[in-house]
Amino acid sequence: MIHAFDAATALRPDGSGRLRGKTSPDYWAFVGPFGGTTAATLLNAVTQDPRAAGDPLALTVNYAAPIAEGGFExxxxxxxxxxxxxxxxxxxxxxxxEPAAIATLVLAERRESWSHQVARPPQPGPAPIYDSPSSARWPGQYRFRFAAGAPDFSGGGTGxxxxxxxxxxxxxxxxxxAALAAMGDAFFGRIFHARRSIVPFGTVSMTTHFHVSAAELAAEGATEVLGVADARTFHKSYGDQAGELWSPSGRLLATTTQVFYFKA
Incomplete structure (x- = not known):
């Protein structure tokens, strides 16, 4: 049976040179599909192309307009x-x-070279399973275990x-x-943490840098990542987020940044 994520990001050629897909109710957010599955779908559109060569290196997705439920090209x-x-x-x-989402993707041939991981993985403490209170459906497609900084939606003050x-x-x-591209957007919005409540929110632009080849990622055999996310500023309806995705073995798999709008 096909995994829900693979079904949500599946594409087929339509004979005219275009690819066609369909939004998934399993990954629905508040007013459109979860941005992570959109990013993964756009990445798949390239990596499945017979002309593609190399591994994903950098993916930038600009979410230009809401994507309606149903089919897309x-x-x-x-x-x-x-x-x-x-x-x-x-x-x-x-x-x-007009385009609802626009992406640029860089593929690169990764060759053997000198390597040095400057960043150090966090040392997480106990991490119980988190039960999301969100009415959106996409969080239910993931399992979250917060070791630090779980959302507090009690309201009041700044979190x-x-x-x-x-x-x-x-x-x-x-x-x-594709999974990394999606998980880079799976952090709860930093504005939710800061305001300690769920407010209208949407990603405007997101960039993900991948730090491992497909073969290296497959060799990890991981089904879970340790994500670290933080914000720097919220100002005049826009804010930022920076994130890291680590393998259980302590390897930095990807880094991500995004800018988002909010109403608060």
């Missing part, structure tokens, strides 16, 4: 390539309208914005680059 275009990297442009639209959380698919699935 994706246009994929290689922009430039050299001996070690490829640059791609991906656009998601619906019903022939801490840093958190350490183990993130895994509710139905276990070995990590790949």
């Amino acid at each position: 994706i246009d994929v275009r290689p922009v430039r390539a050299n001996r070690s990297s490829q640059h791609w442009l991906v656009e998601l639209s619906q019903g022939g309208g 801490e914005t840093r958190s350490e959380v183990w993130i895994a698919d509710a139905e276990p699935r070995v990590l790949d680059h």
